[in-house]
Amino acid sequence: MEKQYPVYTLKNECNDCYKCIRGCHIKAIRIQGGSASVINDKCIACGHCVTICPAGAKKVRNDIDVVKALFLTGKKVYVSLAPSWAGVYNISKEKMIAALKKLGFAGVSETALGAQEVSIQTAKQLNQAEKGLFISSACPVIDDYIRLYKPEFAKCITPIASPALTHCGLLKDMLGDDIKVVFIGPCIAKKNEADENPDLMSAALTFDELNYWIKEEFIDIEAIEPDETCKFIPEDSYEGALYPIEGGMNETIKRVGIDKDDVTFIGVSSLES
Numbered sequence: 001m002e003k004q005y006p007v008y009t010l011k012n013e014c015n016d017c018y019k020c021i022r023g024c025h026i027k028a029i030r031i032q033g034g035s036a037s038v039i040n041d042k043c044i045a046c047g048h049c050v051t052i053c054p055a056g057a058k059k060v061r062n063d064i065d066v067v068k069a070l071f072l073t074g075k076k077v078y079v080s081l082a083p084s085w086a087g088v089y090n091i092s093k094e095k096m097i098a099a100l101k102k103l104g105f106a107g108v109s110e111t112a113l114g115a116q117e118v119s120i121q122t123a124k125q126l127n128q129a130e131k132g133l134f135i136s137s138a139c140p141v142i143d144d145y146i147r148l149y150k151p152e153f154a155k156c157i158t159p160i161a162s163p164a165l166t167h168c169g170l171l172k173d174m175l176g177d178d179i180k181v182v183f184i185g186p187c188i189a190k191k192n193e194a195d196e197n198p199d200l201m202s203a204a205l206t207f208d209e210l211n212y213w214i215k216e217e218f219i220d221i222e223a224i225e226p227d228e229t230c231k232f233i234p235e236d237s238y239e240g241a242l243y244p245i246e247g248g249m250n251e252t253i254k255r256v257g258i259d260k261d262d263v264t265f266i267g268v269s270s271l272e273s
């Protein structure tokens with residue numbers, strides 16, 4: 001069966017208001033068979049149409065069953081947890097880890113560890129590079145936007161894997177190539193990253209999917225009692241946790257250390273910037 005793209009239209013729910021067509025910044029939606037359909041090879045999975053559709057007809061692919069199928073393989077499945085979890089869930093990290101383990105995950109690690117590694121690699125490249133423009137983003141939406149719609153800047157993207165993919169690689173180096181890693185975070189576009197890099201990232205779930213799954217399993221995350229094993233592996237992150245904050249990536253690169261005094265950092269947020 002053909003794999004569903006991360007963002008799609010539930011045609012029966014669409015009321016043909018065309019708000020999504022007007023709202024998609026890159027015109028990746030067209031009328032097809034009478035309803036507003038996403039053009040898969042143009043869409044960068046920013047999720048804007050899902051947010052603005054008044055009928056709830058624009059949907060995000062649900063990958064919970066993909067993760068449950070990974071559990072059935074008997075392989076250990078670890079979570080790469082995006083740093084923004086702390087702003088979404090008002091619970092301790094121990095409770096968060098306990099809830100994820102109760103779902104069936106073998107352990108939880110912070111994606112921020114991958115972000116820290118990306119900052120180290122980026123600082124190294126900047127220190128060695130000739131003068132020029134360098135673009136780095138933790139967000140696959142931005143990378144895809146530049147590659148598809150601003151190809152003249154594609155050569156400026158630093159050739160370093162994203163924090164999430166870097167983190168998946170670090171976990172496999174540490175725990176063995178046989179483990180599976182599932183990213184959990186706010187980002188729909190990580191599903192594209194998982195689809196394109198299945199050897200590193202087996203699936204990506206959004207916080208909405210996680211909430212649904214926790215509810216489905218009747219897990220009370222506030223009441224859950226963590227045990228002594230409920231710790232991030234291999235350790236807590238430090239600067240990498242700044243990544244979700246605007247300019248956070250630049251800040252971590254500066255903290256790693258830039259030898260030159262003529263480097264200017266600019267933080268850009270959103271497709272409208």
Ligand code: SF4
Nearest residue numbers: 014015017018020053
């Ligand atoms: S915004 Fe929603 S209801 Fe309106 S055309 Fe798009 S998918 Fe259909």
Ligand code: SF4
Nearest residue numbers: 024043044046047049
């Ligand atoms: S997810 Fe973003 S890029 Fe894709 S169709 Fe919706 S608004 Fe356009």
